[in-house]
Amino acid sequence: MTDRLKLMQGNEAVAEAALAAGARFFAGYPITPSTEIAEIMAARLPAAGGRFIQMEDEIAGISAVIGASLAGQKAFTATSGPGFSLMQENLGFAAMVEAPCVVVNVQRLGPGTGIPTAPGQGDVMQARWGTHGDHPAVAFCPGSVREAYDLTIQAFNAAERLRTPVILLLDEIVAHMREGVHLPPPDELVIIDRPRPAGPPGSIGAAPAYRPGKGEVPAIPDFGTGYRFHVTGLVHDETGLPVNDSRVADGLIRRLHRKIELARREITFTRACRLEDAQVAVIAYGSAARSARQAVREARERGVQAGFLQLQTIWPFPAEEVANLSRRVPQLIVAEMNLGQLEAEVRRAVSGKAEVIPLTSGGGRLFTPEEILGAICTAPGGRLKKVVHQ
Amino acid sequence: MKRIEVILSGSGGQGLILAGIVLAEAALLAGWRAVQTQSYGPEARGGASRSEVIISDEEIEYPRVERADVLLAMNQESCDKYVSAVKAGGLVIVDSTYVSRLPSASVKIVSLPVTKAVRERLGKPVAANMAALGALVTFLPEIPPDLAVQALTERVPPGTEEINRQAFRLGGELAGTLIPNP
Structure with missing residues (x-):
């Protein structure tokens, strides 16, 4: 007899997973459709020995999160389009000072205030390039409540081990949807903590705060614990002090990218099905992946050789996985609730x-399986082979 | 594969999202898979509110309603707007307190004075959503009413369990008057 499935909302799964991952600090400004995350953290964090602060706006929210992170806490915030725009400057600051944190962006229909309660996937490129400068980005995109839970754990793990901000991109459907889930027992979770100095302040183990360690990630101490170092968004050397040297700048920017690149395999998550003999495949992410998977199943029932690749990691873009797919499947349909950002x-x-066929939407509603099935069946690879009667 | 699609609709504040949550929870208790989604406007009260529940014996991929088996309409606007989403021969349950013009589509229509009965029998209209749910599960043999009551007890605000259970049973009675016992 299995345990009863628990009816859980996507936003609730994010909050529960954040607690399970060890998050003990949340600062933010509630905004639809992410509000439940703030509500749950406000209720749960004090009892867990953590702290919840409702800030005056989203800029202050991410600022407090970066501060808490530098002081040693696992910290996160949650927002939606307009608030995510406000956070962009400090997102780059977090990347530059290597402050691990998680920013949840529940995508709603934009731009502007858009439709606050309607889904969209318009922030894909903003997650990659929203903040200025040549920075790396890590972003995960769940398509179900269970994936929201698992990818939140992975987001904290990636943020900590790589000392970088990680973006969790939900969409309104996944955030507000409730479905029955089994959650993994806490002792089965792998929880990663950030690298910290190997010795006390002043000892040999306490290397300069920004000296790259394993995987090019520095073991920056928790601020306020006796180690002397400096934190700045300016280009800095290994001590953290600002420098104007273009060689140091080049080295720093390349290292920030390289530490993500070195971990690429461990932070790339995809889900594939029915690709073995596929003539046409649908690539999708977030809630659109659900419609795509159903469409592929229905196409198979009609005898069409269709397959499916879900991108759970969208940044760094799973280029290797998509390139491999294109060597086997001649037609790739990219279904996204925007006008072609990942296409x-x-x-x-x-x-x-391979031929790339876009299936786009201005957002506001989820693709129906029928729409995606239509795209599959009109793609050359999706046409039924002529049945030869003997 | 069995897939049952239900729309619970009305005006914001009538509690239809909660009714959908309770229905999905009851389905899980009965061993089904279930997904609940919602669409609503920015208003806290008023505006259109719609909760969708999919119940299936297999993994549910597309989480929204394609062709509804059952529509619950708690006001005229939602009845007019969503009846076209109901499949031919599907069931439409309307609260006659607020719905006077019945749809002409080829659907089965059950008209019950849900809110009126709750107001008269329980003194206040706040539990009308659970009364509507009580009526609705009467037509869903997949959901045993006692499991719906269990789900309701877990999900309604603390302190309101009893009035909501009474409303649920009242809804069942209202619907029961229309169903001949075997």
């Missing part, structure tokens, strides 16, 4: 080896 990345990875 261009797919084209770049495919590099002409």
